[in-house]
Amino acid sequence: MRNWDNVRELLERYYEGETTVAEEQQLRQLLQEPALPPDLQAEARLLHWPLAERQIQSPLSAEALMAPLALPAAEPKVRLLWGWAWQVAAAVSLLVVGFALGRGGAGAVPAEEQPTATELTALRQELSELKGLLQAGATTGQRLQAVTVAATTPQADAELLMALIHTLHFDENVNVRLAAVEALMNYQQHPQVRRALIHSLGIQTDPNVQLALIHGLTRLGEKEAVPQLQKMLQDEELQQVVRQQVNESISLLI
Amino acid sequence: MELEYFRTTVLPARNRLYRVALWMLKDSAEAEDALQEGMLRLWVYRQKLMLCSNVEAFAVRTVRNLCLDRLKSKQYKGRQGLEGLEYTDSGQASPHQQAEQEDHEAVIRRLMLGLPEQQQWLLQLREVEELSYEEIEEITGMQINAIRVALSRARKTLREQFLKVSSYEKLG
Numbered sequence: 001m002r003n004w005d006n007v008r009e010l011l012e013r014y015y016e017g018e019t020t021v022a023e024e025q026q027l028r029q030l031l032q033e034p035a036l037p038p039d040l041q042a043e044a045r046l047l048h049w050p051l052a053e054r055q056i057q058s059p060l061s062a063e064a065l066m067a068p069l070a071l072p073a074a075e076p077k078v079r080l081l082w083g084w085a086w087q088v089a090a091a092v093s094l095l096v097v098g099f100a101l102g103r104g105g106a107g108a109v110p111a112e113e114q115p116t117a118t119e120l121t122a123l124r125q126e127l128s129e130l131k132g133l134l135q136a137g138a139t140t141g142q143r144l145q146a147v148t149v150a151a152t153t154p155q156a157d158a159e160l161l162m163a164l165i166h167t168l169h170f171d172e173n174v175n176v177r178l179a180a181v182e183a184l185m186n187y188q189q190h191p192q193v194r195r196a197l198i199h200s201l202g203i204q205t206d207p208n209v210q211l212a213l214i215h216g217l218t219r220l221g222e223k224e225a226v227p228q229l230q231k232m233l234q235d236e237e238l239q240q241v242v243r244q245q246v247n248e249s250i251s252l253l254i
Numbered sequence: 255m256e257l258e259y260f261r262t263t264v265l266p267a268r269n270r271l272y273r274v275a276l277w278m279l280k281d282s283a284e285a286e287d288a289l290q291e292g293m294l295r296l297w298v299y300r301q302k303l304m305l306c307s308n309v310e311a312f313a314v315r316t317v318r319n320l321c322l323d324r325l326k327s328k329q330y331k332g333r334q335g336l337e338g339l340e341y342t343d344s345g346q347a348s349p350h351q352q353a354e355q356e357d358h359e360a361v362i363r364r365l366m367l368g369l370p371e372q373q374q375w376l377l378q379l380r381e382v383e384e385l386s387y388e389e390i391e392e393i394t395g396m397q398i399n400a401i402r403v404a405l406s407r408a409r410k411t412l413r414e415q416f417l418k419v420s421s422y423e424k425l426g
Binding site: 015043060069 | 260269271273282286290293297323327358380382384405413416420
């Protein structure tokens, strides 16, 4: 025969915030017993709600989450001061190395023209710093420049793409977001980039960015964008010029 | 080595991290994005993680900060105004009328939305995620005594309102 007074006492301590996690687990278990006194039945229902919440699971599997991490990523590097001189140097050196890497087409660089280990290390460091610029509280000019440089980076990894996507969705400056659209269009072969461009249609409210996204997705022939485009038409505040472009793009994509 | 460490210490927390993101953003697609971004951010910090006393608490705090960034962004705010409608009263039915059609858990979730945000957050961390007071302290930066007091208040308020609704709506 259960001593329900002990349960009531435990319940009282629970409401005072004095129970441990283990005691709370025990309490929830006790309150699920079938022969519960009437005064504890409502308590049982009340304490039951987290059990259902705990059943919610990530729709992304461990493999899906690990996949982008397995890509070659730059080592993290913290830089506290961002001077214009460094940025210009980084941009120039990235472009030079990018040009060297890109000459002759991807994967067709002759052995003698391949970057040395030192160059690759420098490139990785600069990539890391670019991501830092996009993520940290840099000025608008710095962010704009970082996006521009990121657009031409020959070895964009998953982290840089995520930083660009985050910039596209959430940067407060329209010009930076526009530059992010352009930059991401260079990485259109990545499914996550295409998904992000579609997803951003639902976030952007500025007509310039909306138009850039619609043009880009239409150029890519991205049929998956159609439902999101149709959703945009339901927005009464959508500007006429954008509405026109949406209609045109839908007819081209369908 | 680092990959294996990450796989065994951070990845098992993915369901918890997703629930935290979903609770904060109230949108499954946004929560997925935040989880993916959180994992990448944690991967960047992987060397720091090895020095962390509680990796899960650090991971929860990281995802929470990313969610706060999203919530703060002007674009998200504008968007939430449209999509957030499902989380607010429609104005067509009174809370009591709505409660009649819901099960107990839905009633409790609705009542929770009426609590101060900090109390909701503490209930999520304690009741759903079953985190210790020390872990909650690490995530929220609140002192343990303050956590106990706020949690106690949240539990009591929720109980009081639930009993009231139960008796009105004959759910009890």
